[in-house]
Amino acid sequence: MFAAVDPDRATGRPLPAWVVDVLWIAVSALLFATIVFLAWDSSLDPITDTGRDFYIPEQIRDGAKLYRDILYFYPPLTPYLLAAITAVIGNDLTSYQVIGTVIAL
Numbered sequence: 001m002f003a004a005v006d007p008d009r010a011t012g013r014p015l016p017a018w019v020v021d022v023l024w025i026a027v028s029a030l031l032f033a034t035i036v037f038l039a040w041d042s043s044l045d046p047i048t049d050t051g052r053d054f055y056i057p058e059q060i061r062d063g064a065k066l067y068r069d070i071l072y073f074y075p076p077l078t079p080y081l082l083a084a085i086t087a088v089i090g091n092d093l094t095s096y097q098v099i100g101t102v103i104a105l
Contacts, residue, residue, distance in 0.1 A: 057083035058091050 060083040089095045
């Protein structure tokens with residue numbers, strides 16, 4: 001794609017297309033490896049970090065208070081809304097799939 005634009009400085013001839021492709025792949029692989037190295041052990045834990053939406057509504061329905069009994073870093077609308085919805089349709093994974101589907105629609 002860039003073969004005609006990137007001439008070899010020593011001979012003035014354009015680089016072969018495969019050389020340019022190899023260079024782009026190498027740059028992409030280096031960038032990917034750098035991102036993985038920087039993000040290692042600092043990403044979210046899918047059970048603990050996203051699981052709060054499963055256990056906080058149930059705790060609210062059982063009488064626990066946000067910010068006093070439950071450490072919560074976000075505004076209070078979502079957990080209370082989830083507590084109300086899951087009180088009606090249930091607090092299992094299928095219920096959360098239904099809630100997610102309705103939100104996506």
